Amino acid sequence: MKKYLTLKNILIFVISLTIILFVYNDYFLYKTPILKINNIETTVEGYGSYNEKYYNQKITGVIKNGNLKGKIITVNNVTSTSGVNDEQIHKRSELFIKQSNNNIYSIIGVKRDKYIAILAVLFIDLIILVSGIQGVKTLLSLFVNIIISALAIFVFQSNADRLNLLLLYIFVSMIFIITSLFITNGNKTKTYSAIISSIVSLLVSFGLSYLIINIHGRDVTIWTMDYIEYVRDYENYFYVCILLSGLGAIMDISITISSSLNELIDKNFKITKKALLKSGREISKDIIGTMSNVMLYTCFTPIVPLAFLAIKNNMPLMRAINYYGEIELIIVLCSCISIVLAIPISLYISTYILKKYKKEVVK
Template sequence: MRMKKIINWRTLTMFLLVAVTGLIAMYFVNHNQAFYREPIGQVVAVKNGKPQKQKDTFDNVDHTTSQVVTVRVVNGKYKEQHIKVTNEFTDSHAMDQRYRVGDQVFLSIQRGGHGALSATIQGYKRDRVLVFLVWLVVCLLLLIMKFKGALAFLSVLLNAVIFFISIQLDLNFQGNHVMWIFGSLAFVFAVVTLLIVQGPTKQMMATLGATTIGTVLSMVISLLVFSWTHERGMYYESMQYVTQVARPLFLAETLLGSLGAVMDESTDIVSTLFELKTLNPDISAKSLFLSGRRVGQSIMGPLINVLFMIFMADTFTSSLLYIKNGNSWGYTFAMNMGLGTVQSLISGIGIVLAIPVASAFAGLLLGKRRA
């Protein structure tokens, strides 16, 4: 009873500490302009003009409104100066922003002929939102998950660091050997994550083995299907933000995208089987394998859906734009959702294959073999 009280007290202190840190961090990002080299302005007054009706060739009706925004420069050599900036926004806001009093924006300031300052708005300052959300996640984690939650977050942070190192590496090779770089890095990711989540145990080795084999098998099978179907219906030119050869980049994206889910599932299966072994040390390899399959059956559907929703949600906005630009449903699907669908399917194959592999691994490792 006493013990429990102390733990709760400690959690509470910890939580308060994080909450206060968060408030300080929020104050900091609201006042961190001095750390930016770009001039930043705070909107102090806004005057909107009359909306002008616009109609495009597809009969989409929209309105354009111009606004005069008065900003107070908050950093750099023009600090405390007030500048009037004109801005335009539309009802749809696809590429424009509507500014309101209190917004912080990046400026580019020019000095005119008579010493008068003029400026254009370069972008909206968004770091505040990120700091708020990170703080919210950390608070909730500590409040609900305590130590394990902190570990989970740590593993994600570590993976983010490795992720950026690998991109640096890829650029150093000028985009050659993309598959080798990200393939071996996927392995490093798996090792680091599983070490943090499970520690250096036999269980971790089994999970790692299942993850690796499941992923490699799914890539091999997919490449076979690619060559049988001559990659018909794969429009690599519809891939976004491509600065290197598109095909290997797409495969690397797919590999990394599915990695987390395959690890997730292998972990579930292997840890369940290890627990069954401790409950019943005489359990046979075959019945372990069958139990593993049963665990896998119920999680594979939801897990594939997790990735599917992530991949597809990203294509939602551009699909909408395609449809409103008079394209057919089929063309809209092919140009926006086609590659996402292929990614989901390959990941799905990896997730399903990991079930027998993980079950077999754990079964062979733990099960009693018949004499």
């Protein structure tokens, strides 16, 4: 037990607890008034079809911020057993409210930041405990990627008339590749070969997807995508989703291949190109299967709630999947195609670069 009571771990624990406590009390950060609940009275309001019950919640609480701070008010909330489009409020929830008339208030949302903070802190602590300094690098690269993403959107939004969304994102993805691989792997030959392999794989596989979609004709309805009506260059938004979804997987494959070939050369500097390619092929066969499943489960499953609502409303299963899952499935398939293409591309590029530029390690 003593092993875990180091200064570093105690420090991590104290900082985490402070962050969570802060977010639990961060009312002053918000302009919207926040209601802390004291009491909820629930009454049955009526019945819908299929035994659905509707309830009315009379919620009393005290406002925690703004110029109404300290005021005790009551709001009403209508909720149902299913909660398709409403929320059953618990006593420990906190609500964002809006003052419509003098003394009439309504709920506009639930404050969820504390739960997100718990998860985020858990994530950061776990990654540091399990992975140490490498974990800090991963967090740094994630942070840089988030900043770049935000900047890219900002640049696009302020120049939307002049910029092509797709071209902007092709440029941005190259920056993503360079920064993420550099931060996590450092200035080494294998990093350069992974960067070049990723960029080539990305361009080739995206080019192929673009070609297939255009040859086949764009008969997909992109209007089922989230927020599509708010995207200014919506024609290209679909392509940007395809471009970005597979990007992480491409980087994953090129760095895996480049690292393992690097290891092989380190162990035996005189290894031939042919032998390298052969071992590389064996390694990569193990990756394809599980990688394409990661893409499928991560990107395709989010259609479940909408498809479920549709089949509960008697839409046939296949039609619901086709309607709500088509775009997602196309995106997943395009990413899978780029995963498969990235393997031979990275193999050849890494073999060439590592063989040519890598210097022998002196033992």
